[in-house]
Amino acid sequence: MHDHAQGTAGIRGASNRRLLAVSLAITTTVMVIQIVGAALSGSLALLADAVHMFTDAAALVIALVASVVAAKPATDRNTFGFQRAEVLGALINAIILIALSLWIAVEGVTRLLDPDDAEVAGGFMLIVAVVGLLANAIAMWLLSAAQRRSINVRGAYLEVLGDLIGSAAVIVAAILIVTTGWVQADALASLAIAAMIVPRAIGLLREVVSVLTESAPMGTHVQEIREHILATPGVVDCHDVHVWQLTRGAPVFSAHVVVENVAMSGGASASILSRLQVCLAEHFDVEHSTFQLEPAGHVEHDAHA
Numbered sequence: 001m002h003d004h005a006q007g008t009a010g011i012r013g014a015s016n017r018r019l020l021a022v023s024l025a026i027t028t029t030v031m032v033i034q035i036v037g038a039a040l041s042g043s044l045a046l047l048a049d050a051v052h053m054f055t056d057a058a059a060l061v062i063a064l065v066a067s068v069v070a071a072k073p074a075t076d077r078n079t080f081g082f083q084r085a086e087v088l089g090a091l092i093n094a095i096i097l098i099a100l101s102l103w104i105a106v107e108g109v110t111r112l113l114d115p116d117d118a119e120v121a122g123g124f125m126l127i128v129a130v131v132g133l134l135a136n137a138i139a140m141w142l143l144s145a146a147q148r149r150s151i152n153v154r155g156a157y158l159e160v161l162g163d164l165i166g167s168a169a170v171i172v173a174a175i176l177i178v179t180t181g182w183v184q185a186d187a188l189a190s191l192a193i194a195a196m197i198v199p200r201a202i203g204l205l206r207e208v209v210s211v212l213t214e215s216a217p218m219g220t221h222v223q224e225i226r227e228h229i230l231a232t233p234g235v236v237d238c239h240d241v242h243v244w245q246l247t248r249g250a251p252v253f254s255a256h257v258v259v260e261n262v263a264m265s266g267g268a269s270a271s272i273l274s275r276l277q278v279c280l281a282e283h284f285d286v287e288h289s290t291f292q293l294e295p296a297g298h299v300e301h302d303a304h305a
Helices: 002-012 016-041 046-070 086-113 120-141 152-178 183-211 223-230 261-265 269-284
Strands: 235-245 251-259 288-295
Touching: 002 046, 016 046, 016 120, 046 086, 046 120, 046 152, 046 183, 086 183, 120 152, 152 183, 183 223, 223 235, 223 251, 223 269, 251 261, 251 269, 261 269, 269 288
Parallel strands: 251 288
Antiparallel strands: 235 251
16 A cells, blocks of 8 residues: 555656646647547537637647747847747737637537537537546646645646536536437537636736736736835935836836935945845845936936836
8 A cells, every 4th residue: 555655646746847748748638639529529519628628738838838938048139038938929829719719609609599500429529528527637636736836737737627627518518419419508518618718818818918018017016116115224216117027927127216325425325226126026026126226316317107
């Protein structure tokens, strides 16, 4: 029993990257099976569930690719590096998801209004849906331990949970078709799954727009940052405060800070700068901060923040 437990712990206790890779492999395999199953059975719900799984597979692929691209060093032309590759990938992902979801919704409504044109092989649909449910259950089991200690794995775990719910909806629809012949159940299940996809796609698109328009990251309060800066000994005022993000979890900050003349002349500016950078890193999780220290009475500024 002890050896068996160790073997089980070994599988679920693998590195987060390996667990995510296994989850991606399972998700991609089931997605392909569902696409083939949808083509053979005529089930729109299976295709919708495949699109739902595509959202998770795409998110994992984008994260993995972006992690490689973001590791490339900055250049003279790309002075911030290549972290925005993740944002561009997310933009493409969101547009594809919204377009597919709208198509599924239109097709689902059409089948509801005119069910005579829909031919769905309920038995085959049920088999494919059960395979998807089992695969998602296995992926959840693999991630269940690691998701308690990693926010990234937690996100993947919740996405797989959403896939499992989608597969369950397809199974219910397939059972109704097999037992009653009510083919509209397939259209209803596809609409339900599309309704699960659209909010995530819109949320992803809003986040992309926020990054590209260089808005302050969600949850960041500029006034609170100002208050921390002004509370630093030696600081008189601050202006031109800007907060934006290169990609999710990579905030950037800059500000002009007016300090006492005695601090500038007495060599205390280095200490003030260090305090400000530590404050931003510890209180607001900003690792990249730029401060321009100015003596009191400095007039070459255009405060607009």
